[in-house]
Amino acid sequence: MPNALSIFPATPCAGIPAIALGLMDTLSRGSAAVFRPIVAGAGPDPLIDLVRRGCAESPADACGLPRAEARELLANGASKRLLETVMTKFRALSKGKGFVLSLPADLPGTNPVQDFRLHVDIAANLGCPAIVAACGAGRSPEDVEDLLRGTWDALAEYGVEIPATLVTDLDGNGMQRLRDHLGKIKTPHPVYLLPPLDIPDPKAAVAAFKAGVDGNALAAALEAPRAPRTTPLLFEMDLMDRAREKRMRIVLAEGLEERILRATDSLLHSDVADIILLGDVDAIRGKAASLKLDIAKATLIDPAKAKNFDDYANTYHELRKAKGVTPEAARTAMADPTYYGTMMVKKDDADGMVSGSINTTAHTIRPSFEFVKTKPGFSVVSSVFLMCLKDRVLVFGDCAVNPNPTSQQLAEIAVASARTAKVFGIEPRVAMLSYSTGTSGKGPDVDLVVEATKLAKEMAPDLAIDGPIQYDAAIDPGVARTKLPNSPVAGKATVFIFPDLNTGNNTYKAVQRAADALAVGPVLQGLNKPVNDLSRGCTVADIVNTVAITAVQAAAEK
Numbered sequence: 001m002p003n004a005l006s007i008f009p010a011t012p013c014a015g016i017p018a019i020a021l022g023l024m025d026t027l028s029r030g031s032a033a034v035f036r037p038i039v040a041g042a043g044p045d046p047l048i049d050l051v052r053r054g055c056a057e058s059p060a061d062a063c064g065l066p067r068a069e070a071r072e073l074l075a076n077g078a079s080k081r082l083l084e085t086v087m088t089k090f091r092a093l094s095k096g097k098g099f100v101l102s103l104p105a106d107l108p109g110t111n112p113v114q115d116f117r118l119h120v121d122i123a124a125n126l127g128c129p130a131i132v133a134a135c136g137a138g139r140s141p142e143d144v145e146d147l148l149r150g151t152w153d154a155l156a157e158y159g160v161e162i163p164a165t166l167v168t169d170l171d172g173n174g175m176q177r178l179r180d181h182l183g184k185i186k187t188p189h190p191v192y193l194l195p196p197l198d199i200p201d202p203k204a205a206v207a208a209f210k211a212g213v214d215g216n217a218l219a220a221a222l223e224a225p226r227a228p229r230t231t232p233l234l235f236e237m238d239l240m241d242r243a244r245e246k247r248m249r250i251v252l253a254e255g256l257e258e259r260i261l262r263a264t265d266s267l268l269h270s271d272v273a274d275i276i277l278l279g280d281v282d283a284i285r286g287k288a289a290s291l292k293l294d295i296a297k298a299t300l301i302d303p304a305k306a307k308n309f310d311d312y313a314n315t316y317h318e319l320r321k322a323k324g325v326t327p328e329a330a331r332t333a334m335a336d337p338t339y340y341g342t343m344m345v346k347k348d349d350a351d352g353m354v355s356g357s358i359n360t361t362a363h364t365i366r367p368s369f370e371f372v373k374t375k376p377g378f379s380v381v382s383s384v385f386l387m388c389l390k391d392r393v394l395v396f397g398d399c400a401v402n403p404n405p406t407s408q409q410l411a412e413i414a415v416a417s418a419r420t421a422k423v424f425g426i427e428p429r430v431a432m433l434s435y436s437t438g439t440s441g442k443g444p445d446v447d448l449v450v451e452a453t454k455l456a457k458e459m460a461p462d463l464a465i466d467g468p469i470q471y472d473a474a475i476d477p478g479v480a481r482t483k484l485p486n487s488p489v490a491g492k493a494t495v496f497i498f499p500d501l502n503t504g505n506n507t508y509k510a511v512q513r514a515a516d517a518l519a520v521g522p523v524l525q526g527l528n529k530p531v532n533d534l535s536r537g538c539t540v541a542d543i544v545n546t547v548a549i550t551a552v553q554a555a556a557e558k
Contacts, residue, residue, distance in 0.1 A: 004128035006102035015168035015197030022209025030098025038105035124158035141181030159391030163221035232388035248551040253355035255279035263543035278337035303340035342367035351554035356534035383522035399504035400522035411455035431474035431493035432467025
């Protein structure tokens with residue numbers, strides 16, 4: 001949200017109305033809007049009404065949800081639903097607007113720690129910069145510094161950009177003492193000191209704000225280019241939005257599985273994709289009804305009774321008869337929902353397939369190896385995990401399919417992973433990982449990565465790729481400056497290619513657990529048509545994400 005800004009309340013601050021009015025007057029351009037994530041109740045919100053004058057949106061559009069509803073969601077452990085509601089309203093309001101100002105949520109204040117955490121979560125997931133506002137009255141300069149640094153650190157954990165901090169409610173002596181103190185330390189951005197701003201007259205409030213804040217510098221900071229920032233929830237919502245843009249037909253082979261049915265209900269309710277469920281039609285309907293799920297918009301197919309069963313079986317026989325597949329064996333195979341679903345994709349009767357919630361990975365992807373085949377220029381099917389950290393998404397490959405790839409296969413995996421990254425809006429900068437950075441180590445394992453890097457550069461000359469490189473040099477700019485200066489990838493890699501499955505699988509799981517990252521995948525790549533595998537331990541949310549990923553992959557192929 002480059003044309004949006006939120007106000008983050010580091011403390012309760014009486015000057016918020018004046019700050020909001022001043023920011024709107026200073027920064028608004030074109031069609032402006034005001035938003036408040038949480039409001040006190042269902043009636044008019046005084047702060048919204050004060051600040052939104054001249055804005056076209058209705059008061060109902062300007063707020064996320066009432067405080068009572070927010071409190072109930074938190075009490076039930078449904079903070080994700082709370083954030084999704086806020087984000088959905090904010091994103092809808094922001095469309096076509098030249099500037100959007102998000103006001104602080106109106107929280108009860110009974111639990112300051114919980115309130116602060118919720119403010120951080122909201123600021124992180126709105127996806128825009130945040131102005132920090134804090135009350136300096138009654139605090140020593142040292143206490144103010146500690147307060148601000150704690151707030152800055154909490155927001156920095158999620159990569160939230162802070163163009164400026166405002167410390168309000170300072171009298172003349174307090175302002176001078178704090179100014180002297182701040183002059184001795186280094187702050188990461190401008191800190192503006194303001195007198196009490198509890199001013200009833202809007203014009204006077206704006207004038208007081210402008211007297212203490214450099215509006216031109218603030219506007220320039222807001223308009224400056226910034227690195228993309230994505231939280232796991234932002235990634236999921238962007239993924240769903242992209243899937244909705246083109247209604248792809250996704251077939252789910254395990255139609256009787258409860259998690260598949262629950263995911264289908266969610267996907268259809270959210271209009272993410274058109275869903276085809278395979279299995280005994282009456283049994284699927286009966287189970288959905290017993291679970292009180294609405295799957296009425298799904299297409300249900302029993303493979304063995306389908307009108308195109310004979311055609312599919314004949315096609316499979318023709319494609320595999322050289323491998324010894326008889327007509328009878330072809331019919332047996334096509335009665336298997338995984339084979340049938342994969343043939344639907346092959347025949348363009350579906351745009352993609354997802355399976356694996358109860359089937360093994362081998363059973364899920366074997367049919368695609370047999371007759372969907374790999375893309376031109378690729379000899380191997382591989383996989384990536386989309387690793388959603390607190391402030392960005394990384395691509396890890398191959399962590400699920402190829403145990404010991406050759407240098408040629410590793411090069412193909414790198415190029416395929418870069419293409420997958422681009423499909424999901426990630427600028428690919430590919431690190432070919434090894435226990436050696438540059439020429440620091442030697443051995444056959446290093447030689448393999450050296451050769452793979454060379455081949456990948458030949459396959460994709462315009463791709464930013466470097467290797468061999470260690471993980472720390474690939475991801476940490478400080479380490480990169482020491483180990484591999486002047487590299488186009490070191491310190492800013494987004495795609496990490498592991499030399500073997502043992503390393504990749506263990507690393508993605510270590511990052512997932514240690515960094516509390518959302519691991520989305522495995523996402524299969526290199527196939528002519530999208531087919532994706534689920535873990536047998538997958539959750540309903542995992543299935544929803546995998547279907548959306550498959551839909552986005554399918555749309556990219558159209």
